[in-house]
Amino acid sequence: MSFHRLCVVVLFSAALVMTGCGRQVFTGKHEARGVWMSRFEYTSERLRSNPEAAKARIRAVFEKARAARMNMIIFQVRGNGDAFYRSSVEPWSNLLTDTLGKDPGWDPLAFAIDEAHRLGLELHAWVNAFPFWRGGEPPTPSDPPNPYYAHPEWTVCDKDGKPMTWDPPNNNYISASPGIPAVRNHILSVVKDIITKYDVDGIHFDYIRYPEGSPTHGYSHDSTSVARFNSAEGNPDRLDWDNWQREQINRFVFDAYNLLTETKPWVKMSASVIGKYTGPGWTGYNIVYQDARRWMQASKIDFIVPMIYHERSHPTHPFIPLITDWHDRASYQRFVYPGLAARMADRFGWGEVEAQVDAVRDHGLPGLVFFSAGGLEQTWDMLGGRSFPYWANVPAMPWKPGTTPAAPGSCSASVVNGIATVSWQSGDSAHEYIFNVYRSAAPTIDPNDVFSILTITGRGAASHTDSTAGTSAWYYAVAAVDRAGRESELSPVVTARPLAAK
Structure with a gap:
């Protein structure tokens, strides 16, 4: 899309982001422009012992995002049963001090919220949901304890009932089983801890699924899940195993959305989801029992971010057909913001990234999110100057409670x-x-x-x-x-x- 064509679109399109039938349409004035900032981007070894340098890193990223006319930061605050904020449920992350549970002397989430709001950016707290430890060494004792340390019985198990161990295909994560109600309740307590203490604009879930390779390994045949699956109380609809596991994820999503609605109804809930919904290959629905379409259909999520980290010419996961598929499924009065790989520019040039931004707009999707801030280090200026040459507000969510503000x-x-x-x-x-x-x-x-x-x-x-x-x-x-x-x-x-x- 040329800049002149873009001008025509944004100047003459309607101000609404949905048609009457619920289909999404792009408007220039309402476009989500987000970026993920992972915990590793502000806890490198150089920054770990220097809180002021870590703060400066966060501030610099946020100011670059502001200068590029972006409007949303997805900031990671939970990686694997640890906290990057002052939690009463889980211990301070060892990435902050090299010691699990040690107070780092500053609060990354509180600092990030203040900086984001100063700059007019939404701040969404990014929570890895079901991973509860990472790496080959077990967690050390802490107060409060890491959930893997306190509840090893929560671990996902294979078809023989053997607990999973750290696994390179799963980013070395050890996951808690979604089929165990106590696991879901624990994560809900993490969410409640965040939203009651902090002025976040949203909660953003990642790893809201079973681990990679679940059909192959038989995840998760932990004793609690198996007993519940075989009981009338735990499986009242007599679902088969795959659909029962999908329903465990669905139940968590629904409960989390209800919690936000009851506690702070203006807080938005979103999730990173596998870029391909269903079909052959690496998909959310078939491989990790993630049914994001169901969440939208039930109006139990505000937006999803399909992680489509592939080029347009990819042989099995091409970018444009995947965003087309998500657009065609996005008819439930909820938003889809495709996730783009910022480092795509390193392999294919900035033109590939720019073409993907144009494709998102051409296909009527009202926003996008870049993974991640570090990948944009050399391209912030191009992003702001070429893709985002004008300001935009995050798309309005009319289903959220409240009334239109009075004019100043x-x-x-x-x-x-x-x-x-x-x-x-x-x-x-x-x-x-x-x-x-x-x-x-x-x-x-x-x-x-x-x-x-x-x-x-x-x-x-x-x-x-x-x-x-x-x-x-x-x-x-x-x-x-x-x-x-x-x-x-x-x-x-x-x-x-x-x-x-x-």
């Missing part, structure tokens, strides 16, 4: 020495909002013209400084955007005319 009031604008200051007020809920600041050379401002968005502010802002005003007269208006993406009407338009410095 008491707006004013002035210019001194070519620098304009725009100020406004937005009531008691202003700390919950980001603000779209619009600028035009004409007194009429069209909120559907994405190129009239001068900036999107940080959370709770009450003013913006426009250092590009120069000697021209400009017209400004402001709109509030709530956590669900609902945008207010524009404030009254105000004029900033240059004044000489006093």
Whole structure:
């Protein structure tokens, strides 16, 4: 897609992100632009003993994302039964200090939330769901204990009932069995711990599935799962083994969504899912019992991110047919944001990444997520300059509770020495909002013209400084955007005319 064609799309498309029948359509003003930041990207050996350097790394990534006009960070806070935040359920990760359970003297999640909200970015806490240890050595004692240390009986077992050990095909993870209710309840307690203590915008699950190779190894024939499968209480619908295991994952997803809805209904829930839903080869439905379509159909997830880390010409998992398949299945009033491999540029050039971004838009999917921040290290400028040349809000989720914010009031604008200051007020809920600041050379401002968005502010802002005003007269208006993406009407338009410095 050329830049000129893109302009036509974004300037004349409707402001809605769904049609009446629930099919997703791309609009320039509403596009999720996310990036994953893994725990390894802020806990390298160089950063581990230097919290200020780790904070600087997080801040630098977030500021680059902001400069590239992105709007969402998916920040990892749980890897394998450990915590990168002050948890009362699981121990501090050993990646922070080399010692499991040792307080690192800072809180990565709290810091990340503050930085993201300062920059107008959503912060989604990334939780690896069922892995509960990693590597060949067992966890050491800690307070609270790692769940693998405390409950080795939770471990996924093969067809002979033998517990899995660390496994390179599974990224050396040891997983807890989804078929054990105590496992699911433990992970729910992790989620509740996070959402009650921290002002996150979302919970994002990864590894929300059985391990790789499950059909081959017979995962998970742990004694609890087998007993429940064979009982009327544990399998009331008399499902076969594969569908029963899918239902264990489904039950966890439904319970987690219900927990968020009951506790903080504005918090969004999402999941990384296998890039190919079903069929031959590496798929979510057939190989790891992950039925993401069912979650959307049941309205128990807000968006999914299929991890499609392959080029368009891949022989078995080509990018465009896979996103087409997800688009065709996305008819349940929920969003699909394909996950793209940022390091694809190292093998195929930036043109491949850019073509995939265009394909996502051409196929009507309202957003995307890059894996990962480290892979964009050399390409942030190209991303912002070429793929995201205008600001965009995260797509609105009308199923989330709340009402559209009132338009900001008491707006004013002035210019001194070519620098304009725009100020406004937005009531008691202003700390919950980001603000779209619009600028035009004409007194009429069209909120559907994405190129009239001068900036999107940080959370709770009450003013913006426009250092590009120069000697021209400009017209400004402001709109509030709530956590669900609902945008207010524009404030009254105000004029900033240059004044000489006093």
